[in-house]
Amino acid sequence: xxxxxxxxxxxxxxxxxxxxxxxxxxxxxxxxxxxxxxxxxxxxxxxxxxxxxxxxxxxxxxxxxxxxxxxxxxxxxxxxxxxxxxxxxxxxxxxxxxxxxxxxxxxxxxxxxxxxxxxxxxxxxxxxxxxxxxxxxxxxxxxxxxxxxxxxxxxxxxxxxxxxxxxxxxx
Amino acid sequence: xxxxxxxxxxxxxxxxxxxxxxxxxxxxxxxxxxxxxxxxxxxxxxxxxxxxxxxxxxxxxxxxxxxxxxxxxxxxxxxxxxxxxxxxxxxxxxxxxxxxxxxxxxxxxxxxxxxxxxxxxxxxxxxxxxxxxxxxxxxxxxxxxxxxxxxxxxxxxxxxxxxxxxxxxxxxxxxxxxxxxxxxxxxxxxxxxxxxxxxxxxxxxxxxxxxxxxxxxxxxxxxxxxxxxxxxxxxxxxxxxxxxxxxxxxxxxxxxxxxxxxxxxxxxxxxxxxxxxxxxxxxxxxxxxxxxxxxxxxxxxxxxxxxxxxxxxxxxxxxxxxxxxxxxxxxxxxxxxxxxxxxxxxxxxxxxxxxxxxxxxxxxxxxxxxxxxxxxxxxxxxxxxxxxxxxxxxxxxxxxxxxxxxxxxxxxxxxxxxxxxxxxxxxxxxxxxxxxxxxxxxxxxxxxxxxxxxxxxxxxxxxxxxxxxxxxxxxxxxxxxxxxxxxxxxxxxxxxxxxxxxxxxxxxxxxxxxxxxxxxxxxxxxxxxxxxxxxxxxxxxxxxxxxxxxxxxxxxxxxxxxxxxxxxxxxxxxxxxxxxxxxxxxxxxxxxxxxxxxxxxxxxxxxxxxxxxxxxxxxxxxxxxxxxxxxxxxxxxxxxxxxxxxxxxxxxxxxxxxxxxxxxxxxxxxxxxxxxxxxxxxxxxxxxxxxxxxxxxxxxxxxxxxxxxxxxxxxxxxxxxxxxxxxxxxxxxxxxxxxxxxxxxxxxxxxxxxxxxxxxxxxxxxxxxx
Numbered sequence: 035x036x037x038x039x040x041x042x043x044x045x046x047x048x049x050x051x052x053x054x055x056x057x058x059x060x061x062x063x064x065x066x067x068x069x070x071x072x073x074x075x076x077x078x079x080x081x082x083x084x085x086x087x088x089x090x091x092x093x094x095x096x097x098x099x100x101x102x103x104x105x106x107x108x109x110x111x112x113x114x115x116x117x118x119x120x121x122x123x124x125x126x127x128x129x130x131x132x133x134x135x136x137x138x139x140x141x142x143x144x145x146x147x148x149x150x151x152x153x154x155x156x157x158x159x160x161x162x163x164x165x166x167x168x169x170x171x172x173x174x175x176x177x178x179x180x181x182x183x184x185x186x187x188x189x190x191x192x193x194x195x196x197x198x199x200x201x202x203x204x205x
Numbered sequence: 206x207x208x209x210x211x212x213x214x215x216x217x218x219x220x221x222x223x224x225x226x227x228x229x230x231x232x233x234x235x236x237x238x239x240x241x242x243x244x245x246x247x248x249x250x251x252x253x254x255x256x257x258x259x260x261x262x263x264x265x266x267x268x269x270x271x272x273x274x275x276x277x278x279x280x281x282x283x284x285x286x287x288x289x290x291x292x293x294x295x296x297x298x299x300x301x302x303x304x305x306x307x308x309x310x311x312x313x314x315x316x317x318x319x320x321x322x323x324x325x326x327x328x329x330x331x332x333x334x335x336x337x338x339x340x341x342x343x344x345x346x347x348x349x350x351x352x353x354x355x356x357x358x359x360x361x362x363x364x365x366x367x368x369x370x371x372x373x374x375x376x377x378x379x380x381x382x383x384x385x386x387x388x389x390x391x392x393x394x395x396x397x398x399x400x401x402x403x404x405x406x407x408x409x410x411x412x413x414x415x416x417x418x419x420x421x422x423x424x425x426x427x428x429x430x431x432x433x434x435x436x437x438x439x440x441x442x443x444x445x446x447x448x449x450x451x452x453x454x455x456x457x458x459x460x461x462x463x464x465x466x467x468x469x470x471x472x473x474x475x476x477x478x479x480x481x482x483x484x485x486x487x488x489x490x491x492x493x494x495x496x497x498x499x500x501x502x503x504x505x506x507x508x509x510x511x512x513x514x515x516x517x518x519x520x521x522x523x524x525x526x527x528x529x530x531x532x533x534x535x536x537x538x539x540x541x542x543x544x545x546x547x548x549x550x551x552x553x554x555x556x557x558x559x560x561x562x563x564x565x566x567x568x569x570x571x572x573x574x575x576x577x578x579x580x581x582x583x584x585x586x587x588x589x590x591x592x593x594x595x596x597x598x599x600x601x602x603x604x605x606x607x608x609x610x611x612x613x614x615x616x617x618x619x620x621x622x623x624x625x626x627x628x629x630x631x632x633x634x635x636x637x638x639x640x641x642x643x644x645x646x647x648x649x650x651x652x653x654x655x656x657x658x659x660x661x662x663x664x665x666x667x668x669x670x671x672x673x674x675x676x677x678x679x680x681x682x683x684x685x686x687x688x689x690x691x692x693x694x695x696x697x698x699x700x701x702x703x704x705x706x707x708x709x710x711x712x713x714x715x716x717x718x719x720x721x722x723x724x725x726x727x728x729x730x731x732x733x734x735x736x737x738x739x740x741x742x743x744x745x746x747x748x749x750x751x752x753x754x755x756x757x758x759x760x761x762x763x764x765x766x767x768x769x770x771x772x773x774x775x776x777x778x779x780x781x782x783x784x785x786x787x788x789x790x791x792x793x794x795x796x797x798x799x800x801x802x803x804x805x806x807x808x809x810x811x812x813x814x815x816x817x818x819x820x821x822x823x824x825x826x827x828x829x830x831x832x833x834x835x836x837x838x839x840x841x842x843x844x845x846x847x848x849x850x851x852x853x854x855x856x857x858x859x860x861x862x863x864x865x866x867x868x869x870x871x872x873x874x875x876x877x878x879x880x881x882x883x884x885x886x887x888x889x890x891x892x893x894x895x896x897x898x899x900x901x902x903x904x905x906x907x908x909x910x911x912x913x914x915x916x917x918x919x920x921x922x923x924x925x926x927x928x929x930x931x932x933x934x935x936x937x938x939x940x941x942x943x944x945x946x947x948x949x950x951x952x953x954x955x956x957x958x959x960x961x962x963x964x965x966x967x968x969x970x971x972x973x974x975x
Contacts (some may be wrong), residue, residue, distance in 0.1 A: 075470075077473045078473065081891060133217055135438075135440045136440070165900045172679055172856075173859060175900040176856075176859040178900075197211065197852050199848070201848075201909070201911075202614040
């Protein structure tokens with residue numbers, strides 16, 4: 035058993051000091067040691083994106099990131115996104131019903147939060163490119179994409195693009 | 206409420222903010238972790254198992270082997286051929302042989318690997334041909350007939366031979382549909398604990414809390430009232446969590462044995478071996494048609510490779526036939542299906558269970574026949590559609606049908622008639638249609654008991670508590686229940702709380718399978734809510750001395766008083782007055798499907814109280830150099846009866862089309878062959894290798910909702926969670942034919958298959974030209 039090491043980092047704005055084994059994954063640190071269970075195990079090999087968190091702002095796959103690599107850095111999990119109220123991205127996901135089972139949702143929300151912070155007004159092609167990183171098995175990505183586009187509009191002060199179901203009688 | 210009656214789900218924000226608890230998010234003080242030792246052989250007799258190396262490891266609390274859980278089980282009572290841990294024999298690579306409980310997962314995994322098992326390796330049965338060969342070894346000894354065929358079904362309706370006589374065109378072809386698996390992002394996980402009062406609680410990622418409850422009682426030989434099954438949030442199922450699993454039974458047994466809580470989670474690779482997905486199926490279809498497009502006869506044979514255990518396989522064998530003709534009228538036909546045992550992981554139900562394979566064959570066949578008689582494939586489908594309020598040749602009672610509206614909608618929205626045969630080279634468009642059930646008339650455990658029940662309680666706080674045994678696995682059944690109850694009494698859905706899937710507190714519902722929940726539990730909720738409404742109505746009419754009241758916007762309205770002022774009370778106030786008059790307000794509603802007589806007594810698998818209908822058009826682009834198929838657009842029109850919550854229904858359509866696209870172009874649940882050195886291993890037991898579509902492989906999906914207002918559905922509703930997947934694969938196959946002129950009789954349409962077909966066609970064309 036390797037010697038434990040001391041890890042100092044910030045999680046959702048709070049300073050943390052943890053004693054960890056050097057091979058501890060960032061996902062296990064967050065879920066098991068700290069109780070941030072919003073990040074999920076989907077594959078444990080970096081295929082699905084359900085474990086995505088932000089490390090110094092950038093999305094990382096927590097299941098294949100060593101906890102030790104967070105030394106001195108700042109981590110944001112899904113629990114740190116909503117401040118009193120859900121973020122615009124979260125509100126759009128809610129209104130578009132972009133979460134069915136909800137297992138992939140925290141990871142995708144964090145990917146979009148990171149995107150919009152870096153590029154406040156990305157084109158649809160850029161949003162599509164970025165969303166290719168995460169697997170959702172329920173929604174066919176349709177509502178995720180429409181929620182992301184709606185969020186981009188609202189974050190930029192433009193009118194909302196609410197979902198508009200189509201009925202045959204309207205055709 | 207937002208656009209057109211849609212509302213966001215009551216549990217949406219919990220999921221989006223990471224608060225929703227899934228089973229793996231839960232833990233208990235002193236909790237142990239479990240891990241399995243699995244079989245490295247496809248077929249072998251267990252000679253001996255030595256667990257002492259594991260038991261002597263520090264941190265190991267207990268080890269279970271097959272003999273510790275000797276009672277057989279299975280989800281279908283007529284085919285209970287499973288044990289949580291192999292007894293006597295192993296029948297597939299990956300089968301559970303022993304289970305270790307230890308202080309942490311890593312120790313449990315290490316300990317499981319240290320167990321020594323001596324096997325006597327047997328010849329493996331690895332294909333449909335092997336399974337049908339009487340000279341091959343038998344997987345399950347002791348069955349009435351020594352055979353690897355779990356079930357053969359043969360049915361005939363009308364006179365198929367006379368039907369073929371009446372045909373102008375007769376066509377025969379073979380089709381081969383691949384196996385595929387669910388890949389729900391949450392893997393199977395169970396947490397068991399026994400409290401000091403002797404109650405065993407099992408939290409699990411299950412679609413079937415009630416059947417799990419029964420099976421735990423049977424296998425553990427424990428009274429059902431001493432077992433509590435709870436389903437927390439589930440990271441989806443698509444049919445993959447519809448069986449009792451070894452991790453659930455072993456967690457329960459180990460919690461009893463050790464007195465400690467225990468969690469057993471499967472890793473991703475283990476889920477690929479747990480499987481219970483789509484059956485690889487070989488099919489042969491012969492159909493006849495008149496030159497004006499009337500289908501006159503069909504003859505169908507199907508052989509399904511089922512893997513090592515029965516699961517729902519008996520049902521699969523029947524569904525192949527029941528869902529072959531629907532959504533069309535077919536009076537003269539016969540079918541024969543075989544569901545076989547092989548030494549692969551067991552198959553089971555996946556979205557569109559038993560209907561996906563026959564649709565793949567029949568919808569491509571219809572396109573060929575349309576071409577042969579020079580008729581639009583859309584029109585051919587329309588003129589053969591079943592009609593409302595009729596009975597099919599195989600005794601299915603048909604009520605609401607809006608198939609032709611679905612076909613018209615997708616044809617119009619896609620420009621199908623203008624595009625077919627006229628798109629630029631290598632672009633193509635195709636159509637397909639389908640029907641699916643809204644739950645089964647006959648329960649798995651035959652009885653006349655309610656198949657779904659809902660209890661509701663209202664009190665002076667103004668909120669309504671809803672208790673239901675249903676299993677929300679992401680499809681939104683909790684919201685459906687809340688919305689039905691809320692709409693009935695004119696309040697917001699978020700003022701309803703749903704407690705679901707806790708066998709100690711919620712009335713029985715049979716589970717989330719066969720697209721039954723909205724129809725069955727929805728009807729139960731309507732009935733409970735109407736009773737509550739009637740009680741409040743009675744109190745207010747008496748108090749206000751009016752004949753009628755109206756429930757709207759969180760208030761009850763009683764018209765105007767003598768002074769011309771509105772008579773109105775808040776919902777909470779109205780409930781308080783009703784509580785004063787009636788006492789505590791609690792009501793139940795239940796649903797038992799109607800007794801529908803059939804001419805065919807044996808027809809107990811397949812009939813449903815109602816059927817949904819779907820039409821789809823797919824547009825594709827095929828790269829003739831690489832064989833890569835890009836699905837560009839799919840238009841999906843679905844007759845869901847009534848869209849209770851349009852945006853949630855749309856989400857189901859989109860999810861179905863997506864899953865169909867994966868099965869069409871990417872997914873193949875396949876194994877290395879008998880010659881492979883390490884036995885039949887899964888060829889792609891990871892999300893990356895198995896290749897499920899990302900956003901980049903997903904087409905633009907255009908959903909169109911069609912409402913037929915089913916007279917027995919809750920507020921007119923029918924299913925939307927499975928039926929819309931049925932036409933996707935054949936619509937894409939038909940589009941590929943339109944694009945490059947090749948018939949894809951085998952799926953998935955991978956680049957190598959498509960390229961081979963294109964090259965074969967080029968050689969054929971060249972030969973004909975000479």
